Amino acid sequence: MNFNYIKISLLFLVVSLAACSSDDDAVDTATGENEVRIGFDNGVNGDDLLLGASTYINSNDEVLTINRFNYIVSNFVLIDAEGNEYTYPKDESYFVVSEENDLTEVSLKNIPAAEYVAIKFGVGVDQAKYQQGAEGQGDFLEIAENNEMMWSWQAGYKFLNFEGTFTSETVAEATNFKIHMGSHGSSLDNYREVTLDLPSRALVSDKLSPVIHMAVDANRILDGQNKIKLSEKAVVMIDEVKSPQISENATGMFRVDHVHNGENVQH
Template identity: 70%
Template structure:
């Protein structure tokens, strides 16, 4: 490249050719700079943190006090919003996947308990563009038995995410009260989603694209901020009317519909890349 530029310089006969030379030098400089900033310079490993910001159709979720009206014409007050996220897979810009260790990949997010953060440790360096994870606990994990659940079993029990060991985990625990135009007297509702044997397996996995790359290296530890819309549970792809049935736990029709709705609750709002983060 340098030899070519020298030859070009020796043949210059006009100011126009000199301008072409400076243009070529600029392209060479930009090319070198781009190479220096490439992902090849990301090395080592670090943590990736996810923060789950619970909301209702764009508004902050506030337990016990604020009432929200959905498109079903039902006005709901939420008293409990807990769910399990699990089985995280990070997908980089080249399509490579890093699967987080399965035994460490189960977490409870609980608005009432103040649990809204998941930290994945020892993530290999890379430019990550998507995350795949599940809502709930998969059958493979459950079939390991109570002794195979580790500390997660106690966490689930203490946050009201376990019916009993025999009946299994609650993937979603969504409770509160509601009124309708026809009935202004508040009634309680309970939406508990889980899997009940292979015939009613409501565990769902899905992929969320990141709006910008999450950069991980020995000195870069990103924070991924999720927006979680509780309104999707009743008012998503499937419309669930509490006035028809206010307690849904084991329902062959409504439980799979709620599982599909719950998978659509999650979107990534923004990402902080760097060593120090201002929330």
């Protein structure tokens, strides 16, 4: 009898059984549901955002001190490795991110087990939600009001509230700036959506609860695809030209830095 052949056959059997066991384990871990957290790390052109404490220079040669950086994110969708989309329940899918009030993490509950490779979300509040009326906003209306994200109910939500002071070559004394961007009726809809690939898969199961770490660059608001000069107009609220440009810039300020897959059993 060829003992080498027997050894090779036994080795092949062991490897096959191990592979099957590994596959079974992979299937077993991809069950249940858990929490997905999204952390928003706010910065300015690669530096940490320190409200009222640091100055930042943009490509327009304007020197900014930022005192407020708040924005609304909404309508979250997670996309798995097969291209399937899980849409988070709409009535629970509106959040304020506020640097000054330490609201920098979003928690999505009861996410089905899967390997997620991309995330999609809105910047602002969509028309369908706003048209549900004040009663249809639930607790989010009060949250927005408490975080300076409302003009009034009739005027609607501020999708972005970006404030501080600046100087430039033509503005010697520190001057206040206010960038408030939102929709104003159906004629000026500045709600936008962002889709981002994850640098590594976010693994969700009854034992795995990932954290998606988002790097957010406030510099892109003025210094993005569209150049917005504060020295030309320091207060932008309802502007048919600049408001849509700012909304496009705001979609470019998000980047997924990394994904942390940790163990956590959701209760």
